[in-house]
Amino acid sequence: MRPAFDYGDAVRVIRNLRNDGTFPGRATGVLLIRRGSTGFVREIGTFLQDQIIYSVHFLDADLIVGCREEELIAADAPWTPSRFESREQVAARIPLALRGDILVSPGEVGEVIRVLRDHPSGVAYEVSFRDRPMLQVPESALTEPATAPSPAAENPR
Incomplete structure (x- = not known):
C-alpha cells in the first residue's frame, strides 16, 4: 500500500x-x-x-x-465545478417537463440527489421533487430556492 x-x-x-x-x-x-x-x-x-x-x-x-x-x-487534475451539491435544496427556474407534460412549475423546490459532472451537455443533476419521479435536470434550469419571509417581516409591529 x-x-x-x-x-x-x-x-x-x-x-x-x-x-x-x-x-x-x-x-x-x-x-x-x-x-x-x-x-x-x-x-x-x-x-x-x-x-x-x-x-x-x-x-x-x-x-x-x-x-x-x-x-x-x-489539484491540477481536470475538475468541473458545479453550482449545487448533493443534499442541497434547489428550485426550478423554468417549467420542467417530461414528454410534453409539465411536472414541475417554476419556483418548486426539490433536493439534489446526485451531481452529474460529466454529462454530455454540461453539469446536470438528479433532482427529487416531492411526489414526482426523479428528474435529470441541467444546471441552467435550476436556481436557489426563494427564502420564505420571516413572521416578523409579515407582521410588522
Whole structure:
C-alpha cells in the first residue's frame, strides 16, 4: 500500500466532507469542506492498516481534515465545478417537463440527489421533487430556492 500523494502535494477533495463525529468543536453532519476545495497534504497515516488517510490543510477554511485517498485527486487534475451539491435544496427556474407534460412549475423546490459532472451537455443533476419521479435536470434550469419571509417581516409591529 503506497500513498498516491506526498507531503506538501496540492490536492482537491471530490466529495463534500462532513463531520462524522471525529472533528472536535463541530456538530456531527455539519459540512466541513465543500467538494472542489483544494488544500495541501500535511501528514500521511493509515486507518485499520488498510486505508491511507491524509491530513489535508484547506487554507481557505483554515481547517485540517482527515481525508481518505479515494476522496482526493491532484489539484491540477481536470475538475468541473458545479453550482449545487448533493443534499442541497434547489428550485426550478423554468417549467420542467417530461414528454410534453409539465411536472414541475417554476419556483418548486426539490433536493439534489446526485451531481452529474460529466454529462454530455454540461453539469446536470438528479433532482427529487416531492411526489414526482426523479428528474435529470441541467444546471441552467435550476436556481436557489426563494427564502420564505420571516413572521416578523409579515407582521410588522
